[in-house]
Amino acid sequence: MGKQQSFYITTPLYYVNDRPHIGSAYTTLITDIISKYHRMLGDDVFFLTGTDEHGQKVQQAADKNGISPAEHCDIYAKRFQELWSYFNLSYDDFIRTTEERHIKVVQHVLQMLYDKGEIYKDSYEGWYSVADELFISDKDYEEGKYRDVRRISESNYYFKMSAYQDRLIKYIHEHPDYIQPENRKNEILGFLKHPLKDLCISRPKERLSWGIELPFDKDYVTYVWFDALLNYITAAGYLSDEKKFRTYWPAVHLIGKDILTTHCVYWPTMLMAADLPLPRTVFAHGWWTSEGQKMSKSLGNFVDLETIQMHCENVGKDMYRYFMAKEGPLFSDSDFSKERFYQTYNTDLANDFGNLVNRIFKLVGKFYEGKIPSPGVFSADEKDMKEAAEACRKNAFEHLSDLNINALCAAVIQYVTSINRYLEKKEPWKTAKTDPDTAATVLYTALASLRFSASLLYPLLPEKMTEFFTMLNCGDEPGKIAEWRDLPTGVRLGEMKALFPRFDMTQLENM
Ligand code: MSP
Numbered sequence: 001m002g003k004q005q006s007f008y009i010t011t012p013l014y015y016v017n018d019r020p021h022i023g024s025a026y027t028t029l030i031t032d033i034i035s036k037y038h039r040m041l042g043d044d045v046f047f048l049t050g051t052d053e054h055g056q057k058v059q060q061a062a063d064k065n066g067i068s069p070a071e072h073c074d075i076y077a078k079r080f081q082e083l084w085s086y087f088n089l090s091y092d093d094f095i096r097t098t099e100e101r102h103i104k105v106v107q108h109v110l111q112m113l114y115d116k117g118e119i120y121k122d123s124y125e126g127w128y129s130v131a132d133e134l135f136i137s138d139k140d141y142e143e144g145k146y147r148d149v150r151r152i153s154e155s156n157y158y159f160k161m162s163a164y165q166d167r168l169i170k171y172i173h174e175h176p177d178y179i180q181p182e183n184r185k186n187e188i189l190g191f192l193k194h195p196l197k198d199l200c201i202s203r204p205k206e207r208l209s210w211g212i213e214l215p216f217d218k219d220y221v222t223y224v225w226f227d228a229l230l231n232y233i234t235a236a237g238y239l240s241d242e243k244k245f246r247t248y249w250p251a252v253h254l255i256g257k258d259i260l261t262t263h264c265v266y267w268p269t270m271l272m273a274a275d276l277p278l279p280r281t282v283f284a285h286g287w288w289t290s291e292g293q294k295m296s297k298s299l300g301n302f303v304d305l306e307t308i309q310m311h312c313e314n315v316g317k318d319m320y321r322y323f324m325a326k327e328g329p330l331f332s333d334s335d336f337s338k339e340r341f342y343q344t345y346n347t348d349l350a351n352d353f354g355n356l357v358n359r360i361f362k363l364v365g366k367f368y369e370g371k372i373p374s375p376g377v378f379s380a381d382e383k384d385m386k387e388a389a390e391a392c393r394k395n396a397f398e399h400l401s402d403l404n405i406n407a408l409c410a411a412v413i414q415y416v417t418s419i420n421r422y423l424e425k426k427e428p429w430k431t432a433k434t435d436p437d438t439a440a441t442v443l444y445t446a447l448a449s450l451r452f453s454a455s456l457l458y459p460l461l462p463e464k465m466t467e468f469f470t471m472l473n474c475g476d477e478p479g480k481i482a483e484w485r486d487l488p489t490g491v492r493l494g495e496m497k498a499l500f501p502r503f504d505m506t507q508l509e510n511m
Contacts, residue, residue, distance in 0.1 A: 007043040008248035008280075009035055010232055012255050013052035013097060016076035017061045020083055022288050022303040022336060023256065023295065026328055029321045030285070030405055031254050032089045036459030037400050037408075040482050046248045048235045049084070050095035051077045055224035056133050056203075059210040069210045073098055083305055087317060088462055095235045097212075097228055105234040106227050107215040109274055110201075114216050118160050118273045119201065121217075125153040133224060135200055157202040157220065164269040165196040171268070177281050179264050180403065181331055184257065184284045188264045199266060201226040229267045233276065252281045254403075260284045283403050286329035288336050303336050311338070315345050315503055318461040322349070325460050326409040338511060342503045349464075352416045353457070354500030357468065359423065360446050361496040363439075367432040372447060372474075373440035374489040382445045385422055388415060389452045389484035396456055412456045419449045444487060451476070452484040464499050471496060 011027045014020065028049055035047040053073040062072035077096050084091065095102060113119045127136045129146035136146050169192050172178055172185065179185035202220040203211060211221025232251055237244030255263050260282075268278045287294070290301045308320050323341055326348070327334055364370060375382075392415040399408035423446055432439040451472060458465040458479050469476045473494040474487060 005041075005043045006046070006247050007035075007038045008046045008236060008251040009038075009048070010235075010251050010253050011049040012253075012259060013050045013095065013228055013231055014080060015055075015057065016051050016053050016073050016080075017057040019302075020080055020305050021295070022290075022305065022308060025083070025087065025305055025308070025320075026288060026324055027254050027256060027285065028084065028089060028091075029087060029324045030328065030330075032087075032091070033321065033325055033405060033459045034254075034400065034403065035090065036462070036479060037397075040455075040459070040479055041397070044247070045092070046236070047091045048093050048095060048232070048251075049089075049091045050093070050231060050235070051080055051097070052224070052228045052231075053077070053096055053098045054211045054221075054227055056130065056208050056210070059208065062210075070098065086309065087321065093235050095231050097231055101240060102227075102231055102234045103212050105239055106212045106222055106230050108239060109230060109270075110222065110226075111215045113159065113270075113273055114157075116273070119157050120160070121155060121157050123153070123155045124200070126151070128152045133203075154204055154207075156200050156204070157214065157217070158198040159201045159226070159270070159273070161199040161266065161269045162196045164272050165192060167272060168192065168265065168268055171278065175278075178278065180281055180283045183331075184260055184264075187260060191261060191265065196265070199223075199226070199269075225262050225266060226270070229262065229270065232267075232279075238276075250277045250280045252283065252403075253279050255282060255284050257284045257286055281403075286331065286333040288329055289333055290335070291337050292335055311341060314507075315342070315349075315500075316464060318464045319345050319349070322409070322460050325405045326413075328406065330404065330406050338508055339505075342505060342508065345500070346503055346505070348413050348416075349461075349500040350502040352413065352420060353453075354498065354502075356416065356420055356423070356446075356450060357471075357499055358496070360443060360450065361471070361493060363428055363432065364443055364447070364493055365496070367436070367439065368443070370493050372487050372489050372491045372493065373444055375441040375444040376437040378441065378445070381422060381426065382441060385419070385445055385449050386484050388418055389449060393452075393456065393482060393484075409460060412453060412460075415449075415456075416453050419446055419453065422446065422449070444489070447472070448484060448487050451481075451487065455479075455481045455483075467497065467499060470494055 009031055011031045014024050031047060035045045038045045058072060059069050062069040065072060081094060127141040127149050129136055129149050131148040132146055140146060141149055172189060179188055201223045202214055203223060205219050205221055208221060211224065212227050214220045214222060233249060236249045253263055263282045271278050289295065290303050293299060293301055295302045312320055323344055326344060392411055395411045396408045399411060426442040428439040428442040454465045454468045466478045469478050471494040473491055
């Protein structure tokens with residue numbers, strides 16, 4: 001076996017001013033799926049998620065509820081953690097930006113950059129969007145792009161971001177994997193055609209007090225993005241555990257397309273100024289729309305996670321992560337609709353995988369006393385199934401390295417369909433009486449192929465595939481095998497359960 005590779009992957013830190021919805025769960029589920037595949041490969045995975053807890057919006061939300069910002073954050077961080085546990089996420093760390101370990105890192109980096117002359121104080125008069133917590137240009141103001149805009153005049157601290165423009169462009173050209181997919185990279189290169197401004201990294205305490213105090217000026221707190229981005233190195237052990245930091249950093253960041261600039265311009269220039277390596281990859285996915293429309297508060301069409309949990313009651317919670325993986329907006333936007341959700345369930349899981357399991361188990365029960373039969377000589381068809389499995393595995397892991405989970409999922413389900421085709425062709429229900437040797441070979445091959453596909457499906461359907469391995473009764477550890485392997489013959493199959501009972505689409509009318 002080759003040397004174990006370390007693999008550090010992160011989600012964005014979620015704001016604690018809104019209820020989690022399908023969008024916030026998407027990145028986290030995809031990250032979990034990617035992590036599980038890397039664990040299967042034997043990699044040393046570090047999967048990080050958490051909450052972004054400072055800033056004006058949190059302060060406002062807490063004021064509205066008549067509680068302190070700290071209490072407000074505790075309630076929301078717990079809500080996220082409970083949801084992630086419902087969806088069986090196995091993250092290694094959950095960071096909250098209000099934690100002491102993080103505050104220490106933010107203040108250290110600020111002081112270091114200040115001492116190096118990378119941060120300076122200046123006065124500003126111009127437009128500020130209170131809702132977005134951003135200083136905006138006259139042009140943005142005139143175009144009415146931002147909400148709740150005020151004219152303000154104040155002194156603040158600035159990070160010399162503009163000094164890194166040429167270095168950043170060169171870096172992006174020299175590291176083709178750094179920003180993915182290609183269209184997002186082009187978006188950033190387009191953005192960098194215009195002169196880069198310095199970044200305002202402070203807010204006066206008189207206007208906002210819920211933030212990390214600047215170590216060199218007690219009248220200011222840190223701008224929430226400058227604070228939040230640093231979480232990725234805090235959790236990796238920067239300042240606290242040098243060995244861990246050397247092992248895991250740099251990370252792969254999975255984010256949504258709306259936070260591309262902060263991750264691909266602010267963050268790398270901050271790291272350059274701090275003399276730290278840049279992230280391995282920033283992958284920005286598209287957005288979920290809902291029943292054909294952009295989700296927005298004003299339309300009231302957010303698909304919240306309570307609704308998803310209700311659907312999961314009908315078809316099992318694995319289905320949500322499967323749907324996210326198969327149909328999710330990795331490269332462009334995708335639409336969430338109930339019809340599509342249940343249709344995908346019926347087609348891929350009930351008709352394909354579920355049916356296959358029922359059929360094979362029933363036949364083994366009927367003709368071989370429920371025990372895995374010994375195969376005879378493999379014909380070209382059996383060899384084809386084995387070779388196709390190898391090709392599918394190779395394909396799947398190639399898609400994994402491109403972070404193309406849509407294609408990975410499609411490749412595995414295609415193999416499941418090919419097992420169905422193989423059975424149809426060989427008709428073991430007919431040959432079992434006339435040619436039991438051949439029927440035994442076919443059922444053995446179908447079971448081994450099913451076991452292979454279940455191992456590749458595990459990160460997408462962890463609960464159901466764990467149940468499947470229990471039914472198979474061959475002592476497999478879920479999440480481990482990912483090859484077509486010989487089966488122990490004579491083993492009695494476990495009790496058969498309907499893993500994916502068909503969903504009656506007429507029920508949709510009452511939902
Ligand atoms: N707190 C910042 C991130 C700081 S990272 C150091 C933030 N938080 S957020 O809660 O507003 O958004 C988190 C993620 O949810 C973003 O990646 C965003 O793209 C994603 N989504 C929010 N709505 C979405 C959809 N409708 N569809 C898919 N993902 C979307 O930004």
